[in-house]
Amino acid sequence: MAPPSSRRSGFSKKQQYSVFTGYLLATLGALAGLGLLAISLWQPATFQPLRGAATDAVSPVGEATGTVRGESQGILASIAGYWRAGSKNAELRREVELARIRLAEAQAVETENRRLKALLGLASETTKPVASARLVGSSATSARRFAYIGVGKNDGVEIGMPVHSERGVIGRVLETSRFSSRVLLLTDSESVLPVRRAKDQTVAFAEGRGDGMLRIRLINLGLNPLEVGDVFVTSGAGGYYRPGVAVAVLSEKTADGGIARLIAEPAATNFVVVEPVYEPLAVQASEVRARDELSDAELED
Template sequence: MAPPSSRRSSFSKKQQYSVFTGYLLATLGALAGLGLLALSLWQPSTFQPLRGGATDIAAPVGEASATVRSGGSSTWDTITGYWRAGSQNAQLRDEVEVARIQLAEAKAVEAENRRLKALLGLATQQADAIATTRLVGSSSSSARRFAYIGVGQSDGVQIGMPVHSERGVIGRVLETSRGSSRVLLLTDTESVLPVRRAADQTVAFAEGRGDGLLRIRLINLGLNPLEVGDVFVTSGAGGYYRPGVAVAVLSELTPDGGIAQLIAEPSATNFVVVEPIYEPAAVEAAGVRASEELSDEELAN
């Protein structure tokens, strides 16, 4: 039996040359790299042309990738904006509604300021009070509007005397007893009060509607000069009420005047003052004329 061959590949001349050549090239490459590194540290501008050339070659590729990224981002933003449009529109609608409410509140405050300024300009003189008392109660469920006060004949109260609160006119005494009286409120359907606009001498009649509001009817018909927010005060005509006492604020316009709200709301009033009749002679004369007219009608019938 022949012995196995003991020859190894390492004894091949060709292979040994190949290994040697590889080591040599690796050593030369390392030395060249070290040299280039030393040169770049010593003279950085030496490789500027090479870096510029490499940048010029890579620039188109970078621009293409940037365009792809930008297009993808724009498309994604468009899709995201489309899906978010509904919620954004709802949010904008809510903001518009809140702004509308705030505008309405601002207008209400402006109207209130106008009313208060008008009230500050009213006459402040006070007549000698007959009595000061608590407003016992008032009717609110029937068409007739009455109130009851805790003073009567024994306190000097007489029929026709005006009744005021700290804010304005409530009404006038309709009936009296020894210790109490019934007051005809301004909002009663039988109540008619001569008034004027506080800002000027525009005269009108304030008529009760039976629903807590007053109807303002102008005496001089034509172009309606009134505006919402106008304050009306007593004119002094008729002789019952002294002039310049606050009555109502206009809240709605009509062809011949408007609808007004009481300044002195009976339901929100605790104490009232009974004042003497402003011009008793004028009231008496008006009563005499009314009696004469009634007598003439009875004779005619």
């Protein structure tokens, strides 16, 4: 025999009333819901007090849930930050090192700009230079001291022209080619330059020693008036160099003068200017006298 269907109430009156009551309550609930929906659509403000009461009732629970959620996120972030602290520190160290490199480069550029501005100021305050160029190289180990610049005959450079940096005298042109020139440095053992002390008219000769220093020899022998720290400048004698250009600083006093350190150190010089000979006629006259003296010496021999 087949079991009776569960949807049928059977012959029990109590069960039939229960089913009827359930249908009736469901119908009434649906009608009430439709009525409330219609009222909420027609007058939305009617249920505002109820919504407010419901919000007030659940807000403490929402705040507690939000607090727990925020605390948990903070704990997770702290744990993640702890694990990533090593990589972050390494990254910060790399950034700091890169910033130091960029700062050093910026300082180098600033220093280069100051040198170039000083060079431009030198060119504007003195006679018009023949050419300006980078100091290509210089000898620093032999007794002969030469330097090389990247300008030559095509730029108007001639033998005997003085070479200056923004700090002072470097030397004078010894040989020229089309695009480059060789400079006889003041520290060369064959270099002799007439100078005077900057604060007075004490005259002397600055002779190269071949070791990067200059020997200052006084013309008037006797009591040595020089002091360590005295600055010597060109005197203008000889006709090659214009007067008043810085040459050297006395670092040691001797019986007939002293030992001086070159102000315009070639190793620390990047750019130079080539100036015309200060007094061409005086240079030519001295060259003629030198040739005549050489000829007389040869005739006597």
